[in-house]
Amino acid sequence: MLVDSHCHLDFPDFSDDLDGIVSRARAAGITRMVTISTRVKKLNQLLGIAARYDDVYCSVGTHPHNADEEDGITPDELVALTEHPKVVALGEAGLDYFYDNGSPDAQARGFRAHIAAARATGLPLVIHTREADEDCARILEEEAGRGSFRGVLHCYTGGRELALKAVALGLYIGFTGILTFKKSEALRALAAELPSDRILVETDSPYLAPGKFRGKRNEPAYVVEVAKVLAETRGVSLEEISRQTTDNFFRLFSKVKVSEGA
Template sequence: MLVDSHCHLDFPDFAEDLDGIVARAEAAGVGKLVTISTRVRRLPALLAIAERFPNVYCSVGTHPHNADEEDGISAEELIELTKHPKVIALGEAGLDNFYEHGSSGAQERGFRAHIAAARATGLPLVIHTREADEQCGTILEDEMARGAFKAVLHCYTGGRELAMKAIDMGLSISFTGIITFKKSQELRDLAAELPADRIMVETDAPYLAPGKWRGKRNEPSYVVETAKVLAETRGVSLEELSRQTTENFFRLFSKAFAESSPGTGEPA
């Protein structure tokens, strides 16, 4: 089984095809999907999707692009919203200096509030970081010194220094279809180097379709192609890569494990 640990099923791209999207994922062996929040105020729409499909979970958080729009949302409010059984993570939150859609101050305030909520709840934070390696690393080190928390750097495209700093802090790294692109050799080299117990796969659908579908709408079933390339990169079988990344997912997103199979000891 594979897991798509990061997609956006509430986006308009999927509105007319949601049942088909989930069915194709299941048929491809993608057993769990996590639809990731980009606006706290739109959580009800995510919950409606997660409640509709037994194998779909969600997070709650504010994407850095929306940091000004949701500036001031507190850790306490985030903590309260994580009490829903289908909410298994915080985020995505973090820093984005590539686009100027969120002011630096609001992004950092939001990032730190999400970290505080992750620390308090024990749920993982899904981190978005783009063109912000040094700033992200500094905030992570500062916050980790205040108390440990779980997190994954999603859709990783940053440098080796930030990746290794994150690994040293006990965090995880997740890869998208970008790793399949011809010009992504440096990223593949990094992926080959990371510890096996800290890597995951995702789609970030509807964006970033793997190479064979590049330019088209991405969907969760395509995470299989990303997993194939990551397995080749690391010199392991697809079966081994699937087993390892799924195990990593359930260890990090442990609430999904509990909700999948209460009392059984095995993920459904």
């Protein structure tokens, strides 16, 4: 049993094959999928998908690439949108300095607003951070000083220092198909080092297909490949890593029902 803690089922790549995507995930033993928001204004589209499938949930938030487009959204507005039973997280929000999409100031404002909403609701924040380790660590530390909040640094590709800082603040680290790439030795070394109760697996599909599917459209069923490499990296069985990451998921995404229909 596994969970895909981060996918994008609303993206056009899946529009003609959504039933097939979900069916293949179920056949692969994926019991839950969280389709992650990149624009608050598109929440209804996510909710429509989540309503179709008992095992699919969603988040609400503004990706840093869209920070200027949705600049000024308030924590209270975000909190109100989390009242829907299928909205189980905030985000993804954070900092991305790799692409020149979203000004740094707007990204930081959005990041802090989402943290405040996570703090107010108790829901986890899905954090996107790329080429922004220093600023991300600073904001996380400053905001933690204002009160604790829960979250995951998803699709982690940052440095060891930021990861350990995040774990010390009570956050989780999510791994994608990047973990399976030949060039990812440093990332695998970090994955081997982290506490077993702070790791998650995800696809970030339709992007970042793991090893054997590289170059193809990614999908939630392929999270099994991420789990296999994570298990090998940590020197445990696939069954053990599946149990650990699934337990971690339900602990963090505590609004997700353990039993479908419960």
